[in-house]
Amino acid sequence: MLIPRKKYSIRINYSGILDEESRGFYKSDYQSVDGNREYVAVTHFQPTYARRAFPCIDQPDTKAVFSITLNHKKGYTALSNNELISKECIETLESCTSKFKDTPIMSTYLVAFIVGDLVNVEGKAVVDSKDREISVKVYTYPGNFEKAKRVLVYTIDSIQYYSENLKIPYSMSKLDSVILKSASNAMENWGLVVYEEVRLFDWDGFGSIIEKSKLSENICHEIAHQWLGNLVTTRDWENLWLNEGISNWIQYKCSQRLVADPDEKARYYSEGYQLFLKRDSLVKSLPIVHKVKNSVEAHSMLNIITYFKGAAVTNMLENFLGTDALIDGLTSYLKKHSYGNVDTDDLWESLNESSNLNLKEIFDTWVRSYGTPLVYVSETNDKRVLVLNQTQFPLKENADVGADTVWNIPLSISTSLKPEFKYQSMISRKESIIELPLAQPVDENCWYNVNTGLYSMARVKYSDKLFERLLRGVEIGSVDIVDRIAIILDNYEFMRFGVGKTSDILKIIQAFSREESMYVWKLLVDRIYELTDIFYGSNTVISRLLPKNLALPISNLSRKLEKIKDRNDYKYFAGMKPKIIKLLWLSLDQNILDKAKSDYEKFISNLLFDTKDFEIDSTILSIGVSEKKIEGFDAASRILLDDNISSKKKEMAKTSLGFMCDKDSIAATFRFALSDKLKNDDGMDILISLAGNFCSKGYIKDGVVANIEILKKIKNRGKLEKFLKVYIENFNYTHEAIGAVIFLENHGITIKDENFR
Numbered sequence: 001m002l003i004p005r006k007k008y009s010i011r012i013n014y015s016g017i018l019d020e021e022s023r024g025f026y027k028s029d030y031q032s033v034d035g036n037r038e039y040v041a042v043t044h045f046q047p048t049y050a051r052r053a054f055p056c057i058d059q060p061d062t063k064a065v066f067s068i069t070l071n072h073k074k075g076y077t078a079l080s081n082n083e084l085i086s087k088e089c090i091e092t093l094e095s096c097t098s099k100f101k102d103t104p105i106m107s108t109y110l111v112a113f114i115v116g117d118l119v120n121v122e123g124k125a126v127v128d129s130k131d132r133e134i135s136v137k138v139y140t141y142p143g144n145f146e147k148a149k150r151v152l153v154y155t156i157d158s159i160q161y162y163s164e165n166l167k168i169p170y171s172m173s174k175l176d177s178v179i180l181k182s183a184s185n186a187m188e189n190w191g192l193v194v195y196e197e198v199r200l201f202d203w204d205g206f207g208s209i210i211e212k213s214k215l216s217e218n219i220c221h222e223i224a225h226q227w228l229g230n231l232v233t234t235r236d237w238e239n240l241w242l243n244e245g246i247s248n249w250i251q252y253k254c255s256q257r258l259v260a261d262p263d264e265k266a267r268y269y270s271e272g273y274q275l276f277l278k279r280d281s282l283v284k285s286l287p288i289v290h291k292v293k294n295s296v297e298a299h300s301m302l303n304i305i306t307y308f309k310g311a312a313v314t315n316m317l318e319n320f321l322g323t324d325a326l327i328d329g330l331t332s333y334l335k336k337h338s339y340g341n342v343d344t345d346d347l348w349e350s351l352n353e354s355s356n357l358n359l360k361e362i363f364d365t366w367v368r369s370y371g372t373p374l375v376y377v378s379e380t381n382d383k384r385v386l387v388l389n390q391t392q393f394p395l396k397e398n399a400d401v402g403a404d405t406v407w408n409i410p411l412s413i414s415t416s417l418k419p420e421f422k423y424q425s426m427i428s429r430k431e432s433i434i435e436l437p438l439a440q441p442v443d444e445n446c447w448y449n450v451n452t453g454l455y456s457m458a459r460v461k462y463s464d465k466l467f468e469r470l471l472r473g474v475e476i477g478s479v480d481i482v483d484r485i486a487i488i489l490d491n492y493e494f495m496r497f498g499v500g501k502t503s504d505i506l507k508i509i510q511a512f513s514r515e516e517s518m519y520v521w522k523l524l525v526d527r528i529y530e531l532t533d534i535f536y537g538s539n540t541v542i543s544r545l546l547p548k549n550l551a552l553p554i555s556n557l558s559r560k561l562e563k564i565k566d567r568n569d570y571k572y573f574a575g576m577k578p579k580i581i582k583l584l585w586l587s588l589d590q591n592i593l594d595k596a597k598s599d600y601e602k603f604i605s606n607l608l609f610d611t612k613d614f615e616i617d618s619t620i621l622s623i624g625v626s627e628k629k630i631e632g633f634d635a636a637s638r639i640l641l642d643d644n645i646s647s648k649k650k651e652m653a654k655t656s657l658g659f660m661c662d663k664d665s666i667a668a669t670f671r672f673a674l675s676d677k678l679k680n681d682d683g684m685d686i687l688i689s690l691a692g693n694f695c696s697k698g699y700i701k702d703g704v705v706a707n708i709e710i711l712k713k714i715k716n717r718g719k720l721e722k723f724l725k726v727y728i729e730n731f732n733y734t735h736e737a738i739g740a741v742i743f744l745e746n747h748g749i750t751i752k753d754e755n756f757r
């Protein structure tokens with residue numbers, strides 16, 4: 001019988017496997033310099049995969065000290081969280097035993113070990129004011145030195161940045177990073193960070209400040225975790241935003257120190273900041289902090305809301321408290337809970353102490369409610385007095401959960417009447433009246449902005465009059481870049497969910513036609529494209545007006561893009577070109593139609609067809625094929641089946657079939673894609689792009705219904721599911737999408753992806 005309070009030791013003999021998937025203890029493969037397939041054995045334990053490698057109580061709050069010893073083949077490098085203390089080899093057996101120093105007390109999901117043929121570069125980082133140095137190494141597979149060197153520089157700089165700014169020296173005596181060809185994204189294991197190579201380096205515009213920033217942001221993120229997550233760990237997975245959201249915010253502070261991108265703000269708000277917004281507009285969106293009952297749910301916490309909405313909350317705290325005060329608060333939170341576990345209340349408590357405010361009372365709603373507040377703004381007769389009404393977005397009538405939440409919303413109000421004027425206020429009721437301390441009333445030509453610089457995460461809907469005045473400000477250049485970005489972000493969601501008029505998109509296009517920032521354009525093109533997709537063929541006024549209104553600004557943008565062709569960040573912005581080309585096609589731009597026609601003639605007449613940029617050239621060619629309707633289909637399908645034609649040209653023919661727009665060609669493409677004439681999964685690839693093409697929308701359903709018996713027999717279920725997801729997502733109305741799902745289920749086809757359902 002076990003005696004209470006007596007300490008027992010348990011010894012468990014166990015064996016495990018080297019997993020093929022990147023979880024637990026698994027095999028990561030790469031191609032060696034002489035073309036052989038080689039492996040590195042590596043671990044990935046977050047959130048609940050440590051139990052796949054060794055018996056443990058696999059919860060973040062059951063911390064332990066780990067003593068790790070690895071037996072491995074001689075000549076291989078063995079790494080773990082802490083430093084190597086001994087290595088003994090038996091020559092006759094060609095094997096070695098590497099023993100590592102005990103880890104600090106830590107969570108199981110952060111334990112790591114790696115064995116493989118690895119090379120490294122090394123340096124030192126200074127971690128405190130007494131010049132204490134730690135060893136920093138970056139390992140990778142042989143032949144990958146240059147990338148390792150780049151990672152080393154940013155790793156050293158970011159360790160120093162956090163040690164200095166969080167006022168807590170990095171706590172271990174070494175930090176190794178490993179770049180692998182295949183891995184589970186990136187993982188912040190304490191003292192042994194693992195990166196998948198594409199995650200760090202797969203950015204367009206090599207050597208540009210954007211590419212450098214993206215590399216350093218990723219490194220800054222994982223290094224931030226050495227404090228936020230590793231030294232201080234969340235008690236459970238439901239509070240994961242404390243690790244991920246805050247790290248996702250602070251990575252930009254760190255990266256800005258490392259790379260100093262002059263456009264950091266524009267890039268942050270048009271990219272990283274806004275990623276959660278579309279997800280958070282859905283009625284099924286969950287709060288940042290919510291109950292996690294099992295390991296499947298723990299896994300699903302690694303999502304957009306945790307990372308990006310968590311970062312946006314932190315960003316709002318920064319606006320409200322000031323950067324220094326927030327970082328001071330984080331320092332006391334980290335110091336107080338070092339080697340321990342925390343939940344959201346612990347963060348509020350530390351921030352309360354450093355700010356003398358009750359932050360739980362003010363901000364807890366932001367992390368515990370789904371969605372964000374939507375603030376309606378209108379003006380009174382006294383033009384210094386504004387009326388603000390808040391409601392929950394997504395709108396409650398669309399949602400099926402909970403009562404309408406009322407938020408405390410910090411606001412920063414500005415007006416074009418007085419550019420230096422910024423009035424900070426907080427609204428805490430459904431309806432609030434704000435009197436601005438202005439000496440003279442705002443006249444008819446001036447705009448107000450109640451959420452200047454995206455001070456809070458609220459979405460703002462202005463009365464028609466105020467909206468038009470704000471857009472006039474955009475037109476004449478008196479609205480700051482972050483506020484211009486906010487106008488696009490907010491109004492896109494409003495149009496999508498029936499809060500705003502669809503015609504607002506036309507006003508926005510008009511107001512932004514002279515926009516200079518490529519970041520703003522990149523965001524705007526993305527949103528316009530999606531709205532075009534939604535409205536296309538909907539038989540509404542907007543679906544007719546949109547193409548007409550797009551023609552001029554989009555062709556101007558296309559020329560603007562040509563002008564920056566020699567810049568090293570061109571490729572990054574050129575990513576929007578295929579969308580621009582499709583929008584020009586839709587607005588019947590004569591240049592695009594002419595180019596598409598002549599490319600088509602060259603393509604089918606076997607003239608030399610030179611492609612400089614595959615994606616752009618094949619987009620234009622595809623338009624040519626699509627415009628020719630059934631004749632285009634015949635030509636493209638013939639090329640695809642001709643064994644004497646180059647694979648590149650066949651690839652273009654395949655792409656072009658996804659662009660078919662008329663009823664007969666779409667039906668023919670459907671039959672062709674499902675016939676046994678095509679090799680591999682070419683047919684499914686064609687169907688996937690066809691389903692994602694806006695002009696096929698009305699006809700894809702006919703194809704699915706007509707060919708349901710063949711679809712049922714498709715062997716590659718992954719591709720089939722991908723096609724069906726695109727097909728269902730493309731319905732304009734939920735009831736149509738549900739009808740399509742029921743039809744499929746009645747024919748024995750279910751979509752497995754739980755998130756999608």
Ligand SMILES: [Zn+2]
Pocket residue numbers: 188221222225243244247
């Ligand atoms: Zn992270």
